Amino acid sequence: xxxxxxxxxxxxxxxxxxxxxxxxxxxxxxxxxxxxxxxxxxxxxxxxxxxxxxxxxxxxxxxxxxxxxxxxxxxxxxxxxxxxxxxxxxxxxxxxxxxxxxxxxxxxxxxxxxxxxxxxxxxxxxxxxxxxxxxxxxxxxxxxxxxxxxxxxxxxxxxxxxxxxxxxxxxxxxxxxxxxxxxxxxxxxxxxxxxxxxxxxxxxxxxxxxxxxxxxxxxxxxxxxxxxxxxxxxxxxxxxxxxxxxxxxxxxxxxxxxxxxxxxxxxxxxxxxxxxxxxxxxxx
Numbered sequence: 001x002x003x004x005x006x007x008x009x010x011x012x013x014x015x016x017x018x019x020x021x022x023x024x025x026x027x028x029x030x031x032x033x034x035x036x037x038x039x040x041x042x043x044x045x046x047x048x049x050x051x052x053x054x055x056x057x058x059x060x061x062x063x064x065x066x067x068x069x070x071x072x073x074x075x076x077x078x079x080x081x082x083x084x085x086x087x088x089x090x091x092x093x094x095x096x097x098x099x100x101x102x103x104x105x106x107x108x109x110x111x112x113x114x115x116x117x118x119x120x121x122x123x124x125x126x127x128x129x130x131x132x133x134x135x136x137x138x139x140x141x142x143x144x145x146x147x148x149x150x151x152x153x154x155x156x157x158x159x160x161x162x163x164x165x166x167x168x169x170x171x172x173x174x175x176x177x178x179x180x181x182x183x184x185x186x187x188x189x190x191x192x193x194x195x196x197x198x199x200x201x202x203x204x205x206x207x208x209x210x211x212x213x214x215x216x217x218x219x220x221x222x223x224x225x226x227x228x229x230x231x232x233x234x235x236x237x238x239x240x241x242x243x244x245x246x247x248x249x250x251x252x253x254x255x256x257x258x259x260x261x262x263x264x265x266x267x268x269x270x271x272x273x274x275x276x277x278x279x280x281x282x283x284x
Contacts (some may be wrong), residue, residue, distance in 0.1 A: 024112035030105040031263030038126050040158045056177040090132055093125045112231060168271045171246065171278045175270030180241065185282050186221055190242040195225035196246075209243050228254060231281070232261050241282040251276045 062184065100122060108114050134147065180186050193209035196202060202225055209223045226242065228249055234240050244251075251267070258265055258281070269279040 022112040022115060024108040024114060026109070027105045029112075030101065030108045030114045033114045033116060034101050034119055034122075036105075037116040038122060040162075056237065073236045082199065089128065096125055097122060165273050168273055170273045172270035172272035173208065173245065173278055174212045174270075176243065176268070176278050176280055178216065179268050179270065180243070180280060181216045183282075185280075186219060189239040189282055190220055191223045191241050192226040192231075193223045193241070193243045194245055194247065195227045195230075205245055208245050209225045214240055231258060232263075235264075236263055236283075239283045241280065244277075244279050244281075247277050249276070251279055253279070 031278075104114055134144070185191075192207075193205060196205055206223055206225070210219070210221070213219050223243070231242060231254075251269070255265070255267055264284050265281055266284055267279060267281055269276065272278060
């Protein structure tokens with residue numbers, strides 16, 4: 001019911017064809033997000049064995065289907081699950097998972113709604129599936145023990161990596177602003193900030209570009225919106241600073257293009273979780 005309620009009662013349908021922040025490249029994106037959201041331990045394997053996120057996701061789905069079929073065969077043949085109720089619960093839980101992902105994949109083709117946190121609604125029923133997985137191998141003592149140890153260690157590893165990633169903010173506007181303030185770039189250079197394609201965001205991003213600078217000192221300057229493509233049109237003789245607030249661009253390519261155009265510039269990126277989302281480019 002969750003995706004249907006969101007689609008019918010929410011405002012997602014109005015976003016169709018617009019610049020919505022959730023992006024989807026098709027069914028493979030839904031499968032990737034579903035698989036990575038509920039089995040984050042496999043993210044470790046992705047970086048070891050797979051370079052392609054899509055290949056990894058599709059492979060993960062086949063593994064999931066195979067595990068489900070194998071589990072069902074074991075549970076029925078060896079009567080690991082006793083009683084008709086338990087078998088119904090197992091079949092019901094796996095059916096719900098498949099049906100849910102299928103429905104979300106269809107909706108993603110119209111209006112993307114798949115995010116890691118949105119799949120949290122599947123966590124209770126997916127936990128039942130994992131519990132049956134462990135229970136199916138209970139009689140294989142050594143394998144069961146190794147399976148529990150491996151699952152536990154991977155869970156601890158993921159918890160450590162996730163906790164470590166919280167050491168810095170998702171986008172570190174404060175540290176970038178402090179860098180600008182300490183160097184006095186807002187005084188000595190013409191100040192530009194990234195111009196959002198949404199005209200309604202221009203004023204908000206203007207306030208964002210100077211929010212932490214105003215906290216650091218009483219500053220009187222007017223930031224000017226500028227798109228990435230317009231950087232290469234700036235006068236090389238006049239010092240400038242470009243403050244990217246919420247970037248999705250390839251900064252290495254941007255810097256290379258500016259260097260090739262003859263600009264003498266430098267680059268600063270603060271420590272942050274989302275790499276290249278906030279950065280500063282300034283002329284020397």
